[in-house]
Amino acid sequence: xxxxxxxxxxxxxxxxxxxxxxxxxxxxxxxxxxxxxxxxxxxxxxxxxxxxxxxxxxxxxxxxxxxxxxxxxxxxxxxxxxxxxxxxxxxxxxxxxxxxxxxxxxxxxxxxxxxxxxxxxxxxxxxxxxxxxxxxxxxxxxxxxxxxxxxxxxxxxxxxxxxxxxxxxxxxxxxxxxxxxxxxxxxxxxxxxxxxxxxxxxxxxxxxxxxxxxxxxxxxxxxxxxxxxxxxxxxxxxxxxxxxxxxxxxxxxxxxxxxxxxxxxxxx
Numbered sequence: 001x002x003x004x005x006x007x008x009x010x011x012x013x014x015x016x017x018x019x020x021x022x023x024x025x026x027x028x029x030x031x032x033x034x035x036x037x038x039x040x041x042x043x044x045x046x047x048x049x050x051x052x053x054x055x056x057x058x059x060x061x062x063x064x065x066x067x068x069x070x071x072x073x074x075x076x077x078x079x080x081x082x083x084x085x086x087x088x089x090x091x092x093x094x095x096x097x098x099x100x101x102x103x104x105x106x107x108x109x110x111x112x113x114x115x116x117x118x119x120x121x122x123x124x125x126x127x128x129x130x131x132x133x134x135x136x137x138x139x140x141x142x143x144x145x146x147x148x149x150x151x152x153x154x155x156x157x158x159x160x161x162x163x164x165x166x167x168x169x170x171x172x173x174x175x176x177x178x179x180x181x182x183x184x185x186x187x188x189x190x191x192x193x194x195x196x197x198x199x200x201x202x203x204x205x206x207x208x209x210x211x212x213x214x215x216x217x218x219x220x221x222x223x224x225x226x227x228x229x230x231x232x233x234x235x236x237x238x239x240x241x242x243x244x245x246x247x248x249x250x251x252x253x254x255x256x257x258x259x260x261x262x263x264x265x266x267x268x
Contacts (some may be wrong), residue, residue, distance in 0.1 A: 004195055005041030008227055008261050010204060012069075012195060013254050014213035015048040016178075018231050021250050024132065026061060027053075029252030034062060037258045045069065045198070047191045047211070047221055049177045052077055053114050053238055054133040071112060071148045072175055073194030074185050074189070074218050087195055088147040088186040091171065095184060096120075098168035106154040107161065113142035125152045149184040158182045175217040179183075183217065192220030212257050214249065229257045 013019045021027050034044050036176030047069035048055050055068055059079055067085055068077050076086035100109055100121050108123025119126055119137040129152050130137050151161050156179040173185040199206050207226040219241045222228030230242035231253040240246050246256035
């Protein structure tokens with residue numbers, strides 16, 4: 001570490017399963033570590049699949065004023081003004097016409113437009129999703145184009161759903177954000193591309209950024225930066241792609257990364 005601050009002056013963290021535990025609270029040890037990191041001159045960003053409402057409460061709890069990477073990189077928002085700095089749109093016609101009618105029983109679909117979430121196809125699993133994310137699912141039709149859509153299965157695996165969407169909607173990007181969540185995004189969306197856009201906007205090299213996540217939707221972000229960390233109890237593909245693997249989420253995975261950055265900023 002130099003006198004000017006950490007070697008990695010930006011730290012970008014996923015929320016669920018990384019900074020936020022199963023109790024839907026920020027892990028206390030990780031929150032304390034991010035506070036220390038900021039006191040040493042570091043800047044913290046969050047990158048999540050959640051929307052403004054759902055992610056905003058964690059952003060406020062951390063006392064951050066940095067832009068939020070939302071919807072797995074389909075949108076970047078200035079929390080102070082609500083202005084969308086980056087706002088990609090999904091062509092959802094094939095989803096509505098060719099995917100939703102073919103979904104297996106029990107699979108629900110959620111669409112995100114504006115700052116709202118809509119139940120595109122009802123299923124029992126949607127209630128647990130809405131409770132976990134702390135959002136209300138509207139049942140009317142979205143008034144503007146979708147930013148992203150998500151298929152929620154009652155149980156893994158998601159291979160069949162991914163194959164269905166890839167066949168019917170070849171112009172979209174598919175990401176797995178949880179064992180039962182298949183996210184459908186604009187083709188050029190992703191946490192990695194959104195972070196690259198943000199660093200170019202702010203004039204910082206990606207090699208000076210550290211990022212941490214737990215699921216495959218975090219891999220393009222982790223592999224784009226100077227130091228990519230995987231949560232120890234995260235997805236095997238994510239752990240395999242990381243520069244370092246830290247402890248489990250509940251044990252303070254983000255704190256482990258902060259400790260390494262503040263010690264010397266280099267992977268072991």
